[in-house]
Amino acid sequence: xxxxxxxxxxKLDISEAVGHxxxxxxxxxxxxxxxxxxxFRSLISxxxxxxxxxxxxxxxxxxxxxxxxTASFLLHWRDPRKVATAAGVYDxxxxxEFQPSSIAPHDxxxxxxxxxxxxxxxxxxxxxxxEHDGSRSTPIDYDGWxxxxxxxxxxxxxxxxxxxxxxxxxxxxxxxxxxxxxIIDDDMFDEVSRDAVQVNAEGITVFDEQGHDSGHGIAFTGxxxxxxxxxxxxxxxxxxxxxxxxxxxxxxxxx
Numbered sequence: 001x002x003x004x005x006x007x008x009x010x011k012l013d014i015s016e017a018v019g020h021x022x023x024x025x026x027x028x029x030x031x032x033x034x035x036x037x038x039x040f041r042s043l044i045s046x047x048x049x050x051x052x053x054x055x056x057x058x059x060x061x062x063x064x065x066x067x068x069x070t071a072s073f074l075l076h077w078r079d080p081r082k083v084a085t086a087a088g089v090y091d092x093x094x095x096x097e098f099q100p101s102s103i104a105p106h107d108x109x110x111x112x113x114x115x116x117x118x119x120x121x122x123x124x125x126x127x128x129x130x131e132h133d134g135s136r137s138t139p140i141d142y143d144g145w146x147x148x149x150x151x152x153x154x155x156x157x158x159x160x161x162x163x164x165x166x167x168x169x170x171x172x173x174x175x176x177x178x179x180x181x182x183i184i185d186d187d188m189f190d191e192v193s194r195d196a197v198q199v200n201a202e203g204i205t206v207f208d209e210q211g212h213d214s215g216h217g218i219a220f221t222g223x224x225x226x227x228x229x230x231x232x233x234x235x236x237x238x239x240x241x242x243x244x245x246x247x248x249x250x251x252x253x254x255x
Contacts, residue, residue, distance in 0.1 A: 003112075004207050008097065010054035015173040016043070016085065022172060047174045050161050057167065057176035060095040064252065065217050067186035071253055072217030073242075074110030075206040075228075076125060077110035078235070090228070091238035092167040093203065093205060099142045101132040103229050110139060116163060118182065119148050125219040126205070150192055159185040163252060170236045177237035181245050181252055186216075 005156070018041050026038040035042050044053055064071045068175045079089035098117050099109040104219055111132075120140075123129040127147070132140060142148050154160035166179045184192075197204050208218055218224055234251065245252060 005108075006054050007058055008056070008099075011056040011175065012055050012085070014044075015170075015175040019173040028122075041230075046147075046175065047169055053174075055176045056097060057178050058095060058097045058237065059114055059121070059178045060092060060182060061118050061121070061180045061182055062092040062241045063094070063122075063189075063240070064181060064183045064220060064245065066183050066190045066253055067188055071183070071220040071249075072208075073220055074126075074217045075181050076202070077204045077206055080201040086235045088178060089233040090206070091233045091235040092241050094118065094125040095235075095237065096121040096124070099132070102138060102141060107139045114164070114180065115176065116140075116142065116148075118162065118180065119151055122151070123147055125200050125202065126193055126196050131201065147192065154184065154188045154192075159188045160254070162248045165248065166240065168237075168240060172236070177240075179237060179241045181241065183252055220246075220249070 021038055021040050022033070025033045029037055046052075051107050062073055064073050075090045076093040076095070077090055078088065079085050096117065098112065100111045101120070111120075118131050124131050151160060155162070160182065162180060162182045164178060164180050167176065168179065196205065198207070206218070208216065225242055228234055229243060232244070
């Protein structure tokens with residue numbers, strides 16, 4: 001992948017407009033939609049031609065807590081009062097888009113890393129830490145950050161592994177997402193998440209099927225995966241991540 005500079009609204013101004021245009025056409029035409037009903041979408045033409053529009057891929061991560069042949073995961077309910085996109089739906093946790101931690105040019109390179117982006121989103125969504133949104137002048141000292149060091153040590157010890165399972169485009173908005181999975185042994189997960197919060201800046205963390213704060217997550221079973229994919233309002237990147245992780249569960253959960 002090759003990247004350049006862009007802003008969040010370079011993406012939002014296109015993807016949200018495409019989604020709203022299709023929704024309006026769907027309501028106004030009783031479901032029978034032609035290209036003439038989608039003039040803005042027609043300007044994009046091939047959605048995989050990345051020279052025609054700004055494409056800022058998010059990084060969506062399913063976190064699996066691995067324990068003696070079983071696994072569980074967390075969900076994030078995105079509060080419509082707190083978010084501008086994908087409101088009122090469930091997503092996996094963590095998920096977010098890259099932004100440098102400070103305004104310094106150095107951090108465009110220092111922070112531009114999928115693993116570092118995942119860890120930063122972990123700290124924001126799971127621990128309720130403030131966003132590293134570039135508004136501060138101090139860059140992140142990754143080597144001196146205890147949370148980052150703990151997860152990195154777990155990777156080197158084999159207690160945590162991260163995998164990229166795919167990249168894709170949302171069928172409605174054409175927004176791009178890099179889909180990843182992080183698998184953490186139960187003892188390590190419990191250690192790094194002992195200060196986890198249920199309510200964060202974007203919504204509520206769902207810790208189990210009843211919404212209780214058990215800390216252990218929703219059982220990673222075929223029944224739960226099917227229920228979420230078929231009967232619950234899931235953000236499409238999170239749904240894709242969950243479906244792919246279940247398809248490749250043997251390889252992902254192996255030690």
